Amino acid sequence: MLPQTIPTLTGRRVTLRPFRESDAPLVQSVADDPLIPLITTVPTTGSLEDALAYIDRQHERLASGAGYSFAIANAETDEMVGQIGLWLAAIKHGRASTGYWVAPQHRRRGYVSDALRTLSDWALSLDEVQRLELYVEPWNEGSWHAAEKCGFQREGLLRSWQLVGGERKDMYMYSRIRSRRQTPAANPPKPMAPNSHTHTGWHYEWVREASCSITAASSSERLHIGQ
Structure with a gap:
């Protein structure tokens, strides 16, 4: 069964955790x-009210079935630097997708x-997830290089795949699948025990934020960056 709460996942440089109101400035x-x-x-307003509403939407993603929306935080300071999601629109077929965004002032530090x-x-350690997909615009070389470093393989070009800014855009399709020799995936990140910073029922919108591809997002959340 898929987790019913948002876990906190620890990496080397980042922590993936639920959103907090204190993330609004980012x-x-x-x-x-x-x-x-x-x-x-x-x-686009930059107002505190709208930023808090965005954070509230992230809290609603899991409850609505869209998926899991995580704040990407610096592992040492816990300062939010971006967002990443696991989206579940096709989970009944064993497929999930991911997308993210990182603020410009925090790029080129290995966070992505x-x-x-x-x-x-973590996603591929879940029994329900057999295949993880992401979409990257061809121009975003940095994003698809990052995907390849993480074990994703390019499968092809999806022509006129998504509407972005009023124009149809091509997308590279990338995927990472669970190894047939190991179920679940070996050495998944260990979720941290619940604490004062762990909240339930947080996640992303699938339609504009969920499918953000690795360029910044993919195709669901509005495109790819993350919800």
Whole structure:
């Protein structure tokens, strides 16, 4: 059975945890990013009220069945640097998808690769997840290189796959599957014991935030970056 609460997952550089109200300033900081609000539901107003509403939506993802929405936090400071999700629209077929975004001021520090690896290892340790997918725009070389480092394989080009900013966009399809020789996946990240920072019922919207591909998101949350 899939977890009924959002776990806290530990990586080398990051911790994946439920969102908190104290994460609002980071959400506000990306309001004017040229890509993140375009492919996610991150508000463009930069207001505290809208940032808190975004955080509330993340709390609702699991309860609605959309999936699990995690804040990506610096492992040492616990400061939020981005978001990553595990989306369950096709879970009855054994498939899940992932997408994420990281704020510009926190990029090129290894957070993306560590967050993706930590999320993927955990997801593929779940009995229900046999295949994990993500979508990357062809121009986003940094994103698909990160995916390949984490064991994802490119399967092909999906032409005119998604509407982004009013235009149909091509996407590379990447996937990582559970090894046939080991079930569940070996050495998945260990969820931390519940504490004051662990909340239940948090997750992402599937439609705009869920399918964010690795470029910043994929195709569900609005596109790929993360909800």
